[in-house]
Amino acid sequence: MTTSWADSVENAAPGGVVGTSSTQSRSAYVPPHLRNRPPSSDPPTAPPSYATAALGNDRSGYGGMSAGGSRSSGPRGGGGRIGGGWNNRSGGWDRGREREVNPFGDDDDTEQAFGEQENTGINFDAYEDIPVETSGENVPRPVTTFADIDLGEALNQNIRRCKYVKPTPVQRHAIPISIAGRDLMACAQTGSGKTAAFCFPIISGIMRGNQFVQRPPRMPRMAFPQALILSPTRELSCQIHDEAKKFAYQTGVRVVVAYGGAPINQQLRDLERGVDILVATPGRLVDLLERARVSLQMIRYLALDEADRMLDMGFEPQIRKIVQQMDMPPPGMRQTMLFSATFPKEIQRLAADFLSGYIFLAVGRVGSSTDLIVQRVEFVHESDKRSHLMDLLHAQKTNGVHGKQALTLVFVETKKGADSLEHWLCINGFPATAIHGDRTQQEREQALRSFKSGLTPILVATDVAARGLDIPHVAHVVNFDLPNDIDDYVHRIGRTGRAGKTGLATAFFNENNSSLARSLSDLMQEANQEVPAWLSRVAARSIYGKNRRGGGRFGARDFRRESSFSRGGTDYYGGGNMGNNYNASGGYGGAYGAGVTSAWD
Numbered sequence: 001m002t003t004s005w006a007d008s009v010e011n012a013a014p015g016g017v018v019g020t021s022s023t024q025s026r027s028a029y030v031p032p033h034l035r036n037r038p039p040s041s042d043p044p045t046a047p048p049s050y051a052t053a054a055l056g057n058d059r060s061g062y063g064g065m066s067a068g069g070s071r072s073s074g075p076r077g078g079g080g081r082i083g084g085g086w087n088n089r090s091g092g093w094d095r096g097r098e099r100e101v102n103p104f105g106d107d108d109d110t111e112q113a114f115g116e117q118e119n120t121g122i123n124f125d126a127y128e129d130i131p132v133e134t135s136g137e138n139v140p141r142p143v144t145t146f147a148d149i150d151l152g153e154a155l156n157q158n159i160r161r162c163k164y165v166k167p168t169p170v171q172r173h174a175i176p177i178s179i180a181g182r183d184l185m186a187c188a189q190t191g192s193g194k195t196a197a198f199c200f201p202i203i204s205g206i207m208r209g210n211q212f213v214q215r216p217p218r219m220p221r222m223a224f225p226q227a228l229i230l231s232p233t234r235e236l237s238c239q240i241h242d243e244a245k246k247f248a249y250q251t252g253v254r255v256v257v258a259y260g261g262a263p264i265n266q267q268l269r270d271l272e273r274g275v276d277i278l279v280a281t282p283g284r285l286v287d288l289l290e291r292a293r294v295s296l297q298m299i300r301y302l303a304l305d306e307a308d309r310m311l312d313m314g315f316e317p318q319i320r321k322i323v324q325q326m327d328m329p330p331p332g333m334r335q336t337m338l339f340s341a342t343f344p345k346e347i348q349r350l351a352a353d354f355l356s357g358y359i360f361l362a363v364g365r366v367g368s369s370t371d372l373i374v375q376r377v378e379f380v381h382e383s384d385k386r387s388h389l390m391d392l393l394h395a396q397k398t399n400g401v402h403g404k405q406a407l408t409l410v411f412v413e414t415k416k417g418a419d420s421l422e423h424w425l426c427i428n429g430f431p432a433t434a435i436h437g438d439r440t441q442q443e444r445e446q447a448l449r450s451f452k453s454g455l456t457p458i459l460v461a462t463d464v465a466a467r468g469l470d471i472p473h474v475a476h477v478v479n480f481d482l483p484n485d486i487d488d489y490v491h492r493i494g495r496t497g498r499a500g501k502t503g504l505a506t507a508f509f510n511e512n513n514s515s516l517a518r519s520l521s522d523l524m525q526e527a528n529q530e531v532p533a534w535l536s537r538v539a540a541r542s543i544y545g546k547n548r549r550g551g552g553r554f555g556a557r558d559f560r561r562e563s564s565f566s567r568g569g570t571d572y573y574g575g576g577n578m579g580n581n582y583n584a585s586g587g588y589g590g591a592y593g594a595g596v597t598s599a600w601d
């Protein structure tokens with residue numbers, strides 16, 4: 001039987017080595033920024049790169065919608081098999097001179113590698129009861145299997161390689177909507193497969209559209225991507241890039257990533273080799289646009305992941321610059337997809353500027369947390385937090401699955417707080433590392449690698465790690481400091497309980513967090529969690545501040561519908577010709593459309 005690192009903490013001799021890191025002991029304190037680095041002879045593992053490949057991407061041309069052309073390249077509506085007519089390009093962009101790296105690493109024995117991947121053991125039933133609502137005109141019908149959509153054989157093969165047997169609810173609904181060429185604002189719970197939901201239609205659409213391509217102007221050093229995927233953090237952009245490369249393997253669609261904190265020259269070289277899908281963080285993209293190394297004039301697809309974050313005050317000016325003030329085709333001439341697990345009304349209103357005749361899709365209640373996560377809230381005074389955390393870590397005997405160690409992610413509010421807690425954990429024999437915005441990109445990536453591998457199974461993080469990161473085996477998320485905004489809490493705890501797996505989230509609450517009490521208590525009730533009596537009392541006393549969640553248990557959905565429907569705790573989505581409700585469990589008052597089942601049948 002394997003023991004957890006918590007056991008090894010208990011068993012370790014005082015001052016002795018804990019976990020797997022022989023460099024961490026009380027007697028040999030190593031400053032945080034030097035910790036967890038591999039020996040200099042051991043180069044950090046880098047994601048597969050095209051850097052060493054020879055030039056030349058024998059592509060059949062740059063896709064792109066000609067000015068004035070239809071933005072709907074796929075057939076509209078639903079029923080039966082969706083798709084058809086895409087350009088069935090054989091092989092990947094390695095045809096010709098450049099060899100495409102196999103992101104699955106399964107060149108020798110594909111079938112065996114399929115069987116060994118992470119997605120075995122996903123609890124598909126966990127999604128059966130999730131209510132789904134769509135609104136907008138002529139909403140394409142959802143599909144029940146990937147085979148219902150003609151995504152193309154190369155992409156289908158990659159879906160099999162990823163061991164995606166069935167589409168998740170958000171995929172069932174979002175993919176046909178996007179394949180039909182419609183703009184989309186989609187809200188679905190953390191860990192429910194949104195990345196594939198926007199990547200599949202983009203890849204399939206580029207494959208399909210490449211036979212009708214219009215060549216970009218002849219500007220040798222300028223890249224003309226057809227799709228742009230923006231995300232708020234560097235790590236998330238890297239993760240989306242890695243995923244998109246898997247999905248696009250041997251489809252002929254080339255994916256490149258550009259993000260800050262990493263040398264720009266390598267990214268420029270990647271772009272020069274050709275790019276169909278550019279995954280980027282906004283700051284680095286603005287830099288590339290200003291250097292005239294990227295043009296957005298051929299963009300057919302724009303996806304904003306964590307869209308509410310991308311449109312909040314911090315990022316909005318950059319996003320407006322990229323989307324509205326450069327050379328990107330306007331709404332209606334491109335297809336725009338916005339995805340997040342949370343979508344405050346005011347952000348929905350803002351987002352409407354970027355969309356044209358869009359469909360709103362909500363899988364589960366907007367901003368809700370998945371009930372796969374057991375949520376606990378404990379009253380802990382500031383001065384007791386560290387010892388309380390230590391108790392939790394000692395008590396945590398949970399081992400991960402597939403022989404992997406269970407990981408614990410601890411969120412704190414400040415970068416200084418992250419450094420200090422990491423230091424304290426390490427000197428107390430807990431193998432921890434930290435990630436925050438003041439660390440160099442190399443340090444951030446190293447911290448994530450060390451955490452993912454289980455070398456340091458505790459990661460202390462600021463909100464830089466709150467959104468989107470998909471780290472297997474995160475068993476426990478601890479909100480050492482609670483955030484001020486309930487949506488941030490939803491994203492943070494969403495680092496566990498992903499893809500049908502269960503997880504645990506513990507929050508330390510005290511008098512400094514009373515403004516969150518009401519929304520936290522509501523959120524927990526919604527997710528069928530036990531709300532401590534003391535929290536209900538604090539919540540009853542507090543008034544809703546900025547964390548008001550829409551005035552009713554099922555409030556805050558498509559903001560376009562709010563004016564014409566009654567609110568106040570009742571279901572205000574009882575039907576009507578604007579939207580569809582797909583519901584297996586009641587509570588949203590909708591009914592199945594013919595042939596529609598609730599979730600992952």
Ligand SMILES: Nc1ncnc2c1ncn2[C@@H]1O[C@H](COP(=O)(O)OP(=O)(O)OP(=O)(O)O)[C@@H](O)[C@H]1O
Pocket residue numbers: 119122163164165166167168171188189190191192193194195196340341467468469470494495498499
């Ligand atoms: N159809 C599927 N079958 C099995 N696993 C899937 C499927 N779709 C996605 N996954 C897996 O589910 C996990 C979560 O997916 P993803 O990261 O896209 O979630 P998300 O909805 O974007 O979460 P977040 O809101 O936190 O960003 C990933 O490990 C992914 O590989």
